Amino acid sequence: MTTLTGSFRRRFLGRSAVGEKTSRDDAGLVAVPQDDLDPVDIAPNDPLLAYLQSATGAVDVEALELDSPALASLKAAGVKLAVPLVSQGELIGVLHLGPRRSEQDYSTDDKKLLENLAAQAAPALRVGQLVREQQAEAVTRERFQQELEVAKLIQQNFLPKVLPDLPGWQVAAFYKPAREVGGDFYDVIPLPDGQVGFVVGDVTDKGVPAALVMAATRSVLRASAQRLVEPGVVLERINEHLCPDMPEKMFVTCLYGVLEPETGRFRFANAGHDLPYVKTADGSVELRARGMPLGLMTGMVYEEKETVLAPGDSLLLHSDGVVEAHDPHGEMFGFPRLKEAVARYPGGRELIDRVLTDLRAHTGPDAEQEDDITMVTLSRSPGPARTSNGSPPANRQLVEFEVPSAEGNERIALQRVSDIVAPLGLGDARLKRLETAVGEATMNAMEHGNGYREDLSVTVRVLTEDDLVRVQITDHGGAPSSDRSTEVPDIEAKLAGLQRPRGWGLFLIKNMVDEAHETNDDHLHTLELVMHRKGDDDDDK
Amino acid sequence: MTTSELPSAVRRRDGVAVIDLVGDVNRGAEAALETAWAEATALPTDAVVLNFEDAGYINSTGIALIVGLLAKARARSLPIRAFGLTPHYREIFEITRLADFLDINPDEDSAVRGAERSAT
Numbered sequence: 001m002t003t004l005t006g007s008f009r010r011r012f013l014g015r016s017a018v019g020e021k022t023s024r025d026d027a028g029l030v031a032v033p034q035d036d037l038d039p040v041d042i043a044p045n046d047p048l049l050a051y052l053q054s055a056t057g058a059v060d061v062e063a064l065e066l067d068s069p070a071l072a073s074l075k076a077a078g079v080k081l082a083v084p085l086v087s088q089g090e091l092i093g094v095l096h097l098g099p100r101r102s103e104q105d106y107s108t109d110d111k112k113l114l115e116n117l118a119a120q121a122a123p124a125l126r127v128g129q130l131v132r133e134q135q136a137e138a139v140t141r142e143r144f145q146q147e148l149e150v151a152k153l154i155q156q157n158f159l160p161k162v163l164p165d166l167p168g169w170q171v172a173a174f175y176k177p178a179r180e181v182g183g184d185f186y187d188v189i190p191l192p193d194g195q196v197g198f199v200v201g202d203v204t205d206k207g208v209p210a211a212l213v214m215a216a217t218r219s220v221l222r223a224s225a226q227r228l229v230e231p232g233v234v235l236e237r238i239n240e241h242l243c244p245d246m247p248e249k250m251f252v253t254c255l256y257g258v259l260e261p262e263t264g265r266f267r268f269a270n271a272g273h274d275l276p277y278v279k280t281a282d283g284s285v286e287l288r289a290r291g292m293p294l295g296l297m298t299g300m301v302y303e304e305k306e307t308v309l310a311p312g313d314s315l316l317l318h319s320d321g322v323v324e325a326h327d328p329h330g331e332m333f334g335f336p337r338l339k340e341a342v343a344r345y346p347g348g349r350e351l352i353d354r355v356l357t358d359l360r361a362h363t364g365p366d367a368e369q370e371d372d373i374t375m376v377t378l379s380r381s382p383g384p385a386r387t388s389n390g391s392p393p394a395n396r397q398l399v400e401f402e403v404p405s406a407e408g409n410e411r412i413a414l415q416r417v418s419d420i421v422a423p424l425g426l427g428d429a430r431l432k433r434l435e436t437a438v439g440e441a442t443m444n445a446m447e448h449g450n451g452y453r454e455d456l457s458v459t460v461r462v463l464t465e466d467d468l469v470r471v472q473i474t475d476h477g478g479a480p481s482s483d484r485s486t487e488v489p490d491i492e493a494k495l496a497g498l499q500r501p502r503g504w505g506l507f508l509i510k511n512m513v514d515e516a517h518e519t520n521d522d523h524l525h526t527l528e529l530v531m532h533r534k535g536d537d538d539d540d541k
Numbered sequence: 542m543t544t545s546e547l548p549s550a551v552r553r554r555d556g557v558a559v560i561d562l563v564g565d566v567n568r569g570a571e572a573a574l575e576t577a578w579a580e581a582t583a584l585p586t587d588a589v590v591l592n593f594e595d596a597g598y599i600n601s602t603g604i605a606l607i608v609g610l611l612a613k614a615r616a617r618s619l620p621i622r623a624f625g626l627t628p629h630y631r632e633i634f635e636i637t638r639l640a641d642f643l644d645i646n647p648d649e650d651s652a653v654r655g656a657e658r659s660a661t
Contacts, residue, residue: 408569410600436600439600443602494608495608495642500605501612503605508636
């Protein structure tokens with residue numbers, strides 16, 4: 001007798017179908033002992049299946065004519081009679097018997113007896129089948145649960161145990177895995193020179209495979225971050241490590257940024273991760289940098305950007321479990337809500353708590369969490385930055401950096417200033433003008449102030465007040481020299497050979513910014529460029 | 542950071558020499574621009590068109606180089622036209638009055654057509 005349910009539906013095991021003695025032994029209702037009959041496979045499209053399903057009683061196998069490979073196999077095995085075992089209308093097995101010992105045919109009474117036996121055996125057999133199925137499901141569930149535990153263990157072991165204590169900064173983090181454990185991770189990495197690396201990432205897929213990829217990503221990132229300075233280069237390195245062994249259809253999104261706590265400078269690169277938000281005095285700002293997710297293809301380059309987190313600013317790194325949480329009607333929490341929350345709420349731990357409250361209100365209090373949720377906040381204490389003598393500066397300094405005096409380095413200065421000033425709300429046209437002015441001023445400083453001596457740097461400071469930006473560019477030229485041309489360029493004079501073709505720098509600077517002031521002492525010369533954040537002429541060109 | 546030499550190519554189209562400026566227009570571009578100008582004017586041409594579509598950063602030295610080209614063109618009574626400037630550099634060309642001495646066009650077709658018209 002063989003069961004026919006679930007995945008075993010196609011298989012008849014001859015050994016259990018024949019050879020069992022019954023109380024009717026004397027009456028000859030006993031199959032020929034053939035304990036070692038080979039199992040008979042019945043293909044799902046074999047007509048024998050349909051025939052047995054619809055049969056009303058015992059089937060005379062020898063008399064049956066069907067174009068059925070299974071029937072041929074049964075006949076070859078010596079089966080004479082097949083009695084379908086049907087429970088609740090479903091064929092769950094077949095009782096099949098060989099020839100009687102008396103070599104007589106099975107009588108009508110024999111068949112009735114077998115049919116009664118089948119009618120009573122079928123429900124019992126069905127119960128047995130269900131018990132076995134449940135046991136198998138329980139084993140599968142237990143294995144799955146164990147996998148989840150392993151995945152959780154891996155993830156939790158790779159999350160930071162403590163967050164760094166940075167003077168003037170507050171760092172807070174929240175991580176809650178979904179029931180099925182996704183691939184979220186975050187990390188805070190102490191780096192040389194007091195810098196600190198911040199990471200948030202998400203591995204596609206769930207369970208142990210995602211956890212292992214997460215662990216590999218974190219390990220490579222930690223190792224690379226210690227040796228490489230630029231966040232974009234770190235992501236490139238991770239991508240090259242992950243690509244060869246990345247399972248199919250898996251990849252990692254990751255945002256990696258490096259903070260200089262002293263200045264608030266935050267350099268970052270993004271491998272396809274949700275954009276972080278910064279709460280500033282002017283609202284919330286997205287930090288954009290382009291880059292493909294990690295592990296998809298080799299040779300990827302990751303754009304590197306930077307900003308300055310000013311006193312009172314708060315940065316939020318987050319995973320898609322926040323914005324992709326759905327309400328009961330299927331609407332996502334979404335980026336606009338999160339951006340608005342960042343603008344409206346205080347930063348730090350309170351921002352995390354408020355966003356979680358909003359999230360619960362959106363999904364409903366009893367909703368099951370769909371995906372891992374990760375949030376990391378980095379907040380700079382409010383209050384003016386202090387100068388070296390402890391007094392607050394007149395302006396809020398966003399950054400100060402140096403550029404060696406080498407031809408072409410004005411590009412470095414203008415790009416850094418542009419990255420820092422861009423979130424402050426200057427329009428595109430005014431930002432471009434400031435870039436040109438910074439480039440020209442830096443070029444003048446390197447050439448006329450420092451004589452292109454590479455041991456002399458140009459210092460660039462960016463400061464902001466309520467409605468304006470100041471960029472101070474200082475060289476070692478001291479008092480103004482005759483090299484700093486004050487000649488007003490006249491193109492007609494130049495074309496006529498009455499002026500040299502060059503001499504446009506200062507003219508461009510003065511026409512690009514709202515104000516330009518020069519100051520000198522015995523050793524240093526500073527050109528200050530002033531640009532109002534809003535101008536009547538903005539974006540009209 | 543070092544400056545890279547501006548690669549440029551000279552094409553001829555409908556009797557006009559088109560100089561494609563690729564990369565930054567700064568001190569590093571000086572030699573390439575000289576070469577391109579010599580090539581553009583080696584054969585008779587009705588005008589020279591400067592293509593800025595693939596040009597990057599243009600600094601004051603780059604402006605001076607263009608003034609130099611304008612002076613050479615003026616000496617030969619050769620019109621110079623330009624196209625492909627971003628709004629920012631177009632503004633700079635206006636502030637410096639370069640725009641008074643070279644005709645700024647929105648695209649290559651109009652630059653070449655304009656040059657054809659001025660030659661007839």
